[in-house]
Amino acid sequence: MLFFYYICAKQVRMDNLKNRRTIRKYQKKDVSTDLLNDLFESAFRASTVGNMQIYSVIVTRDEERKAKLSPAHFNQPMVKEAPIVLTFCIDLRRFSKWCDQREAVPGYNNFEWFMTGAVDTLLAAQTFCVAAETRGLGICYLGTTTYNPQMIIDILELPKLVFPIATVTVGWPAENPAQVDRLPLEGIVHNEIYHDYTSKDIDRIYLYKESLASNKQFIIENDKKTLAQVFTDVRYKKEDSEAMSEILWQAMKKQGF
């Protein structure tokens, strides 16, 4: 009996992946370096192109540095309140340095490797998050990382060929939020070829999301006619993302890609 308990305790319920929630409030309780390193061991087992592991992770625990990072993430409170902020970075620098030291001429300072590095980095980041959640930790991705890359580059002293692509706050949950909605599978999965959406498809796929009281409330609060307008006019405006595209591109160039 104890033996079985031991086995089960070391395992993760498959259902965990389906029942997960993003956690934005954390207990004032440390996450040990041993646990963190254990999670990294899992994360870095994720698939990686040519076994090159073209990523680095910056661990921020220092209160002052978290305070500096906070504006780069539009002052989302998780940055200051989480015990750990992780910045997952594309890193072609380490590999290129190795090449330089081994009579090899690296050619990884271009857009193709930026994208390949992004894939590599994000597979490791997401594996970290799954591993963290199976140990009872809560995580939150900050989409703001690609909005203000230059600020993050400066604060974390990222040199050339290193680029921040995802930030994750990590800690022991101090909330148990309700699970949010997701689109139905038929709205996302295509068999054999992409089946373009008819207007009836769109209506059906977004029906449940639009029916939610919380989403109806957003429309009222923002004085809009539709939920889509809350996205286009309030949360994610065209002019903002066009400016950010330029900032992102300039930061990539400056980092040597």
Add this chain to the structure above:
Amino acid sequence: MLFFYYICAKQVRMDNLKNRRTIRKYQKKDVSTDLLNDLFESAFRASTVGNMQIYSVIVTRDEERKAKLSPAHFNQPMVKEAPIVLTFCIDLRRFSKWCDQREAVPGYNNFEWFMTGAVDTLLAAQTFCVAAETRGLGICYLGTTTYNPQMIIDILELPKLVFPIATVTVGWPAENPAQVDRLPLEGIVHNEIYHDYTSKDIDRIYLYKESLASNKQFIIENDKKTLAQVFTDVRYKKEDSEAMSEILWQAMKKQGF
């Protein structure tokens, strides 16, 4: 006893993440649609920006279509031999269509949203892979997706604002390969700021990789002086990735980003 067995069978060993291997050979045995959809349910619970789920997945089971996809992936045998090939795509089209139908003006046809979409898509893709592996399936990422995007776009009939970013082959394992090496944690994790690598650091971090008999064999087989040269001169050449950067950029433009 049976009860415990039942619980354990529905769970995933934490160690699975650490013990994982990429699987390139598959049994000639189908993966059911029910199982596939169950895995998608887990995958689509991954974190997603603004709960927008800006991705689509194309499921390829048809032999003819797999044969067509094969050259886009440099004829890697997994494409034809796996029962399922999944192409994970950034998809700003569905969301933009919804906006169009709801009196909202979408502004997601730019580089910032391409990158944000890439993050969204890859978190879902990797969660799919973890879920698949916990059920005993084997997976392999094909890094070739961003090398030949236009071929894949044409074969899978991807319309504007849809872009392939990761391909995963999935099936029941027909091999049990040895686990490959990984860099030591200290080579990847940085505390507080990026600590640039000295030449001694590089030597130490790559020591184990360079000591492996299999890697020494690659040097001999390719008639090179160092393992790094196998990467720069044989596997991932500068001129190839520069040409691919241009192809990738052109394909992005053509898809409306």
